[in-house]
Each structure stands twice: as structure tokens, then as C-alpha cells.
Amino acid sequence: MAQEYRVLLEYADKINPASAADYINVGGYKGLEKARGMERKALIEEVKKSGLRGRGGAGFNAGMKWSFVPQDAPVKYVVCNLDEGEPGTYKDRIICQKNAQALLEGMAICGAAIGSSQGYIYCRGEYPFVVDLLRRAIESAKAEGALGDFDIEVRMGAGAYVCGEETALIESIEGHRGEPRFKPPFPGVEGLWGVPTVVNNVETFACLPYILTRGAEWFAGIGAPKYPGTKIVTLTGDVVNTTWFEVPTDMTLREVIFELGGGVKNGKKFKAVQVGGTSGAFIPEANLDCPIDFDSMGNIGAALGSGAVLVLDETRDIVDVVTRISKFFEHESCGKCNPCREGTFRCREIMERINNGNGSEKDIENLQVLSKVMQKAALCGLGQAAPIPIDSTIKHFKHEYLRKLVVTSGKGGH
Amino acid sequence: MANYVDIIELYRGKKGGIIEAFHALQNEFNYIPEEALGLAAKTFGISEAEAYGVATFYSYLSVKPRGKYIIRMCESAPCHIAGADRVVKAIEDYLGINVGETTADGKFTFELCECIGQCQATPVVTINSEPVFNVSPEQIPEILSACK
Numbered sequence A: 001m002a003q004e005y006r007v008l009l010e011y012a013d014k015i016n017p018a019s020a021a022d023y024i025n026v027g028g029y030k031g032l033e034k035a036r037g038m039e040r041k042a043l044i045e046e047v048k049k050s051g052l053r054g055r056g057g058a059g060f061n062a063g064m065k066w067s068f069v070p071q072d073a074p075v076k077y078v079v080c081n082l083d084e085g086e087p088g089t090y091k092d093r094i095i096c097q098k099n100a101q102a103l104l105e106g107m108a109i110c111g112a113a114i115g116s117s118q119g120y121i122y123c124r125g126e127y128p129f130v131v132d133l134l135r136r137a138i139e140s141a142k143a144e145g146a147l148g149d150f151d152i153e154v155r156m157g158a159g160a161y162v163c164g165e166e167t168a169l170i171e172s173i174e175g176h177r178g179e180p181r182f183k184p185p186f187p188g189v190e191g192l193w194g195v196p197t198v199v200n201n202v203e204t205f206a207c208l209p210y211i212l213t214r215g216a217e218w219f220a221g222i223g224a225p226k227y228p229g230t231k232i233v234t235l236t237g238d239v240v241n242t243t244w245f246e247v248p249t250d251m252t253l254r255e256v257i258f259e260l261g262g263g264v265k266n267g268k269k270f271k272a273v274q275v276g277g278t279s280g281a282f283i284p285e286a287n288l289d290c291p292i293d294f295d296s297m298g299n300i301g302a303a304l305g306s307g308a309v310l311v312l313d314e315t316r317d318i319v320d321v322v323t324r325i326s327k328f329f330e331h332e333s334c335g336k337c338n339p340c341r342e343g344t345f346r347c348r349e350i351m352e353r354i355n356n357g358n359g360s361e362k363d364i365e366n367l368q369v370l371s372k373v374m375q376k377a378a379l380c381g382l383g384q385a386a387p388i389p390i391d392s393t394i395k396h397f398k399h400e401y402l403r404k405l406v407v408t409s410g411k412g413g414h
Numbered sequence B: 001m002a003n004y005v006d007i008i009e010l011y012r013g014k015k016g017g018i019i020e021a022f023h024a025l026q027n028e029f030n031y032i033p034e035e036a037l038g039l040a041a042k043t044f045g046i047s048e049a050e051a052y053g054v055a056t057f058y059s060y061l062s063v064k065p066r067g068k069y070i071i072r073m074c075e076s077a078p079c080h081i082a083g084a085d086r087v088v089k090a091i092e093d094y095l096g097i098n099v100g101e102t103t104a105d106g107k108f109t110f111e112l113c114e115c116i117g118q119c120q121a122t123p124v125v126t127i128n129s130e131p132v133f134n135v136s137p138e139q140i141p142e143i144l145s146a147c148k
Ligand SMILES: Cc1cc2nc3c(=O)[nH]c(=O)nc-3n(C[C@H](O)[C@H](O)[C@H](O)COP(=O)(O)O)c2cc1C
Pocket: A053, A054, A055, A056, A057, A058, A059, A060, A081, A082, A083, A084, A085, A086, A161, A162, A163, A164, A165, A166, A167, A199, A200, A201, A202, A204, A205, A380, A381, A382
């Protein structure tokens, strides 16, 4: 029987997440103490060695990212990405509500590694109660003297999915429209207000205290060797247990859905699962024995992304769900680049036509061409990923599309 | 009611603080009044056009007056399959307005939104940012009549 492995969420509901004293009682802030006693280089080496990779979707090695920050820059920033806009995802909220101090400690550890004394948390506008909680948690940590000279400010977003993209997020903290920047330069070299900035996800930061206290080898030994550690997944849709779980990264999708998740609701059969949020691929039953780690998911043409797991039962209309998703991307496209601004509009238009029973085979072909263009030519990950739900369902569930086409040649319509 | 001049003044000198100031204005007025937008632009040293560009970029910010209660229905995929469409219809019927409109008495504004990160209990509606979980169309009259 597959089991949870709780590290970040071991003390969920047992400690007050705002209280630094509670956290210190269960071993908190020891990792920061250790980090501060290390040479910066050695600290970055330790994080590299743990194999910790970004939990925000791109899976980049955290220590490696930090090593790109110029050592001698006078001012640098640590930025936490708490935008969590990927539909179906609520794990960063859970980390804050259960263990906010670990996030603060992780940011301070990053500060020690890159030589920064100022952190920002960019929290989505949909979570005003998390903003309050974090502000209280920071107060409490300061009152305990736990953060030393590292300061953290919380800034609130205002409802724009694209602001989860790291350079759009930086633009937003600067008080601008949240439009992604061209890269390079990467934020590590030229980020917030033009200075070197590390942007990491909440979950990435929250792993750090445990890596420091228990050691890089310990972390590297959990789950999948190339994407070690635990991952918090959030289950939604037609699954019995719509809740969060912290699991080792080598757990399979089948275990997540059928053992922890309790299987499909109301005794129905499984049809598909979309992993990683609304920008993820739809995965058919045949691929459920795939482990959830970053590389294994990549091998089946999917992505772990944020760790959202949306389960669809046998009665669900895939084309209708994907049509809804195409509206999401049209709405959230920032409009800065043409392949995405125009592409998300056309995707939605064609998907609606097919969904309404007015589509043709030519429409499906056009979607596939458009998808290639967007994946290659869009400026940021939003436009690049927007066609993936369409692409993956045409690949695995083409019969559902064909069923909806106008009957012209006798091919569709059954 | 607090004065918009005082609210904006609180954020003067805060780097990138215009969005924080907009949030504070909305907490007070439920939207960003035109004079306040103009003053915010001046305070943060940008043109009014640029400030307008910022305010209209974000779906949480509004430059049009809105009701006392802002009702938002999540339409993202998990809420969609849980029956968001039917809840939208129930809200429109109960309030007698369409999405994007405000009731004549200025009490309710109804908007659609994307995932608010509460998808363990779909479909989800928010009332002035407070989430209401597992909403069914039948519950809508009860939920909305509790807004006084
Ligand atoms: C459209 C878009 C939305 C994103 N949203 C988020 C988000 O909500 N949270 C997040 O941590 N990363 C998000 N990312 C990824 C970030 O750009 C960035 O890679 C990440 O914050 C880096 O942190 P990590 O290395 O710890 O994962 C998004 C990327 C794109 C293109």
C-alpha cells in the first residue's frame, strides 16, 4: 500500500503556523543556524548535492540557480513565488497554512547562500488570508530573533495567472503590468529593480530547512534519484479524496489516484487525468504506472508541473473540458507576443466550434499546426503550454473529437 | 469613509507600491475611483495612462463602480466539471443580472473568475474574497440572501 511521506507537512495541524516558537519547538530554525555557519560556496554546494529541483514547474536545480548569482553584487533579492495560479493547485497555500515558518526559514537560507538580506513573497490576490498569516508569521519570527538581519516583505498580486511567470512577477512587484520580460538576462543576473534576484517556489524554499538539518544525502535518497524529495500533490475532480498528500517523488500516478486518492468517485470508471494544472497534458489509463517525478512524466509527454491532479471519470466530455481550458488561456494571455495573443484566441474559437458540433477534420489539423507554432514561438511558458491540453487530447482521445465533428463523409457522427 | 488622499499617502515612497495602493483603495471603495487613480499616478511618478494600464491589467482591480458585495464564480476546469455553469445560471436568476453587471440597488456585482486555489471543494464562489465551498444552484438564494 502506497503511503504518504511527510517532511514539509509532518506537523500539519499540530503547530500554529504563525508561531515561530511552535516551529522552534519542533526543531525549526536549526537549518538556518547551520547555513549561517557555512561558507556561501559550501552552502550552495550542499543544496546542489541534495538534488533539490524547483517545485514551481520548471524543475531547475535550486543550488545551480543560486550559483549564477554574481557574488560581489552589493544588493540582491530573494523572491518567493506564491502566485499559485495554475488551476487545480493549492499546495503552496497548504504549506503556508500548515508550516509557514519553514518557508521563511528557507528564504533566509537562500539569503545566506547568495548574500541577500531582503526577501519578498509575492502572494496571489486570491489569498488575502494567507497574506495576513504570513505577516503574522514574519512578526513572530522577528520577535524570536529567528531571521537575524534577513527581512521579508509580503506583496499581493491582483488576479493574473501570467504573474506566476518569474519575470512577470518581478514586473508586478515593481508596480507594472505583469508582462514577461525577454530572457536573457535571467533574474539571477538582472531581476527585481535590475539587481540579481533568485525566484523560487514556496515548496522549493520550504524543503531547505530539512535539507540543512538532515543532510543533502538524506534528501537525495528520497524518491526518484533525479528529482529527489517529496512532492505535495493536490487532488481534484472525480476522485474520492479531493485533498492534498505529501508523497515521495517515485510514487506512481496509479498509487496517487487509486490508493491515496481512493479511486474514482461514485463507482465510475477512470477516463483521464490531467497533471500539473490546466497547462498540463491529459494522460490516459495506459500511462498510470508512471512515477510522478519530473523526468518520468516528461517521458510520457506530460509534466509534473505544480503537482495538481485533476481526475476525469468515464462520463466526462473531454472536448468540453478542453474548450473551457482554451478559454482560460485566451483570458490569461497578457497579449505581449503575437503567437500567444492570437493563438489562444484561435484555439478557443476552433475548440468552441468543434465542441458545438460545427467542426471539421480540417479544424483538428489546424489546431495541431497552431500548437506547434505556439510551442516554438511564444515568448513565455503561458503561450508555449497553452496548446498542450489540446495536443495531448487529440493524441490520446481523438475519437472524442471525431464524434463531435459535422457529419460530412460518414467519418464523424458516431 | 476614509479619504482616498489619505489612503494613497500611506504608500508614498514605497517602491512599486501603486498596486498595494490600488488594493487599499478597493478595500475602501470596491473600485478605483478616477480621481484616486489620477492622484496615485502623480504620487508614484507615472503618467495617468500608465496607471490606468496597470489598473486594467489585473482582473482583481476595477476602474468601474461595483456593488457592496462582489460575487465571483470560479470557472476553471475543476469547478467547471463540478457544475459551475449551473451555479452561474442560478446566481444570474436570483440577482436578475448578467455576468459583469451590478444590481440596480448597488448591492451586488457578479463576475466570473479563474481558479482561486480552493479546488478541494468545487464548485467555489467568493463573496468579497471569502470562499464558499461545494456550492449547489439550490443553495444560491440562501447564500445570497444572507448578504445584508
Ligand atoms: C504562465 C506561468 C505561470 C507560472 N506560475 C507559477 C506559479 O504560480 N508558481 C510558481 O512557483 N512558479 C510558476 N511558474 C514558474 C516560474 O516562472 C518559475 O520557474 C518558478 O517560480 C521558479 O521557481 P522554482 O525553480 O523553485 O520552481 C509559472 C511559469 C509560467 C510560464
